[in-house]
Amino acid sequence: xxxxxxxxxxxxxxxxxxxxxxxxxxxxxxxxxxxxxxxxxxxxxxxxxxxxxxxxxxxxxxxxxxxxxxxxxxxxxxxxxxxxxxxxxxxxxxxxxxxxxxxxxxxxxxxxxxxxxxxxxxxxxxxxxxxxxxxxxxxxxxxxxxxxxxxxxxxxxxxxxxxxxxxxxxxxxxxxxxxxxxxxxxxxxxxxxxxxxxxxxxxxxxxxxxxxxxxxxxxxxxxxxxxxxxxxxxxxxxxxxxxxxxxxxxxxxxxxxxxxxxxxxxxxxxxxxxxxxxxxxxxxxxxxxxxxxxxxxxxxxxxxxxxxxxxxxxxxxxxxxxxxxxxxxxxxxxxxxxxxxxxxxxxxxxxxxxxxxxxxxxxxxxxxxxxxxxxxxxxxxxxxxxxxxxxxxxxxxxxxxxxxxxxxxxxxxxxxxxxxxxxxxxxxxxxxxxxxxxxxxxxxxxxxxxxxxxxxxxxxxxxxxxxxxxxxxxxxxxxxxxxxxxxxxxxxxxxxxxxxxxxxxxxxxxxxxxxxxxxxxxxxxxxxxxxxxxxxxxxxxxxxxxxxxxxxxxxxxxxxxxxxxxxxxxxxxxxxxxxxxxxxxxxxxxxxxxxxxxx
RNA sequence: GGGGGUGUAGCUCAGUGGUAGAGCUCCUGCCUUUUAAGCAGGCUGUCGAUGGUUCGAGCCCAUCCACCCUCACCA
Numbered sequence: 224x225x226x227x228x229x230x231x232x233x234x235x236x237x238x239x240x241x242x243x244x245x246x247x248x249x250x251x252x253x254x255x256x257x258x259x260x261x262x263x264x265x266x267x268x269x270x271x272x273x274x275x276x277x278x279x280x281x282x283x284x285x286x287x288x289x290x291x292x293x294x295x296x297x298x299x300x301x302x303x304x305x306x307x308x309x310x311x312x313x314x315x316x317x318x319x320x321x322x323x324x325x326x327x328x329x330x331x332x333x334x335x336x337x338x339x340x341x342x343x344x345x346x347x348x349x350x351x352x353x354x355x356x357x358x359x360x361x362x363x364x365x366x367x368x369x370x371x372x373x374x375x376x377x378x379x380x381x382x383x384x385x386x387x388x389x390x391x392x393x394x395x396x397x398x399x400x401x402x403x404x405x406x407x408x409x410x411x412x413x414x415x416x417x418x419x420x421x422x423x424x425x426x427x428x429x430x431x432x433x434x435x436x437x438x439x440x441x442x443x444x445x446x447x448x449x450x451x452x453x454x455x456x457x458x459x460x461x462x463x464x465x466x467x468x469x470x471x472x473x474x475x476x477x478x479x480x481x482x483x484x485x486x487x488x489x490x491x492x493x494x495x496x497x498x499x500x501x502x503x504x505x506x507x508x509x510x511x512x513x514x515x516x517x518x519x520x521x522x523x524x525x526x527x528x529x530x531x532x533x534x535x536x537x538x539x540x541x542x543x544x545x546x547x548x549x550x551x552x553x554x555x556x557x558x559x560x561x562x563x564x565x566x567x568x569x570x571x572x573x574x575x576x577x578x579x580x581x582x583x584x585x586x587x588x589x590x591x592x593x594x595x596x597x598x599x600x601x602x603x604x605x606x607x608x609x610x611x612x613x614x615x616x617x618x619x620x621x622x623x624x625x626x627x628x629x630x631x632x633x634x635x636x637x638x639x640x641x642x643x644x645x646x647x648x649x650x651x652x653x654x655x656x657x658x659x660x661x662x663x664x665x666x667x668x669x670x671x672x673x674x675x676x677x678x679x680x681x682x683x684x685x686x687x688x689x690x691x692x693x694x695x696x697x698x699x700x701x702x703x704x705x706x707x708x709x710x711x712x713x714x715x716x717x718x719x720x721x722x723x724x725x726x727x728x729x730x731x732x733x734x735x736x737x738x739x740x741x742x743x744x745x746x747x748x749x750x751x752x753x754x755x756x757x758x759x760x761x762x763x764x765x766x767x768x769x770x771x772x773x774x775x776x777x778x779x780x781x782x783x784x785x786x787x788x789x790x791x792x793x794x795x796x797x798x799x800x801x802x803x804x805x806x807x808x809x810x811x812x813x814x815x816x817x818x819x820x821x822x
Numbered sequence: 823g824g825g826g827g828u829g830u831a832g833c834u835c836a837g838u839g840g841u842a843g844a845g846c847u848c849c850u851g852c853c854u855u856u857u858a859a860g861c862a863g864g865c866u867g868u869c870g871a872u873g874g875u876u877c878g879a880g881c882c883c884a885u886c887c888a889c890c891c892u893c894a895c896c897a
Contacts (some may be wrong), residue, residue, distance in 0.1 A: 224890090256850090295825065314831085314832090314865070314866085314867075315831050315832065315847095315848085315865085316831085316832045316866095317832095318832095318848075318864090318865075319832060319847075319848055320832090322848065322849070324850090357841095373857075373858080373859095375855065375856050375857060375858095375859050376856095376859090377852095377853050377856065377860085378851090378852070378853040378854060379853085379854045379860075380853090380854035380855075380856085381854090381856085382856050382857065382859080384857080393856085393857075395855070395856085397854060397855090398854070399854075413847095413848090414847075421862045426854095427855045427856075427857090428855045428856085428858070429855070431855090431856085431857070433856095447832075448832045448833075448844095448847055448848075449832085449833080449834040449847080450832075450834085450847090451832090451833035451834050451845085451846050451847070452846065452847075452858065453831085453833095453834080453845090453846065453858050454833070454834040454835085454845095454846080455834085456833070456834090457833085457834070458833090458834090459889065459890065460829095460888070460890085461833095461889095463889090472833090498840085500890085514896090514897085515896070516896060516897090535897095557897085559896065559897080561895080561896055562823090562895075562896080564895095565891085565892095566896090566897075567892095567895095567896070567897070568897095571897065572897095573897070582829075606855080618878085636869095656865080715897095716863040716897075717897095719897085747896075770897085771888080772897045773897095774897080775897065785890090786897095794886090795889090796887085796888065796889090797887085797888080807885095
């Protein structure tokens, strides 16, 4: 852990490291005397919180931030009053956590383990609810476990809402049923605590299905208060940074990520059923390639060389075609060192599949079937809503060439036009001149300006200009074009496929062209991959290849419009200033506990 | 990167230059079928950061940071 794996991602693992082994860090913290600082009376200075392991300098770390609490010499400090508030971090959160931690200490003193090891024979709440009538009538004793979301205490009885992975249920705890000691323990239960409960099911006066608790066990004490019980957690930044809190209080978020997993499973099932072999290829690569992108660079010490995080899987999967595997695919995490926005995260998921003896038309058939399968599996219908649109996957997808689609829209036919002629024809559109560096780019730019936004229902755009398709085979009939399609749905690209270029000489020439671009300063151009050319020289069968972004697909199928919302842990910039790490609060509390023990 | 917006208590939000507020959470008390339980009382903040204007700044100005929307580029 001493040397950061990826130079560019500093700070990404800070929080995780801090959580590893809190116990090991407490004794090593400088005390007040040594650091020459003083805990101010009732005030925690946020900016004086220092993370010991922030610098990536390779120095040994103990896995826990070195805490240094200090204050500004404000001159307003007074000797701590002799009540028990001296030295406390008195931001409100700290007080809330302190109160809960006190309960842990007290309960532990009474022999209650606030962090026991297991709770057995539980049933999912969903099952208890679906079998409710029978279970209630037979007074079957059942057990469940979950998190306390709401609590309503009334003297010698109490209700609480407990939620497990999928459902919530009300529990009823009455002193007559559980005994005084247990009822006192229930008094100490906070929102957020995790409980195991045993009892029978009944319906309350007001008609709510409820577990009448006969015994319960505290399974985990929660120290951090939950977000507001009514309005929940709405701040998008906090929801992304603390996805765990988001998942606790926003059931629809949980549903969305369950849906994401179902989508991936549907893809996997579909490809497995067609004998595509799921493989794994290197993420850490001596040379990147297979796409146009800026890579992340990292360094291997023992090899004493730079390595790259992959930007695409293409070149490795094609090597497997050479090796005779014929039908391969990979669920791949790729990394691109580019901007972060509504549609882009530095690490993202793709599916790439390669199919020997097939061409791009076969691949289009397969892709269409795959999407229909996924939509039906996950939605139970072929129609989905996306924003203001209803997308229907049932009819055959339109199939139209890029050049024809422009002709249909504008009347201009780019087929057979030279670069100069094409540029002239494009003159009436407001295009960025710097991009119009060849015929293919001009056609693409015109197409993007005129046709792309209108592609709401699933549409294959096919036969791209050769200049913008360096890995695709030349079209067997149409001069200057390649056998390539991209699928568009709701105005967005949902996949990209070619009849794969397998002539090693042609591929070498295209690499050399890319090499020139790289030298000329195009950071996204692809470097020459000698080993890939070597592989092609052995002979790669005629093949079709397809790649599509999983995150984008999940967005489409879950009606989300920001990639961050379909990623459990999206990349975030460094934390905004002013927030106090919970570990700092806990460290302070534990220090106070130790001091009060020794006095 | 350009343009627009937001940042106040753990959470959700008020607060247009004059002593930082509400609801929820939390604490104390009452309450044995409640349900955003209720009732009574109480604690809680470097108003994102830094600088400026002002007798006085949460509020006005500048810079910076983060997030959201939007435009251009990569999936």
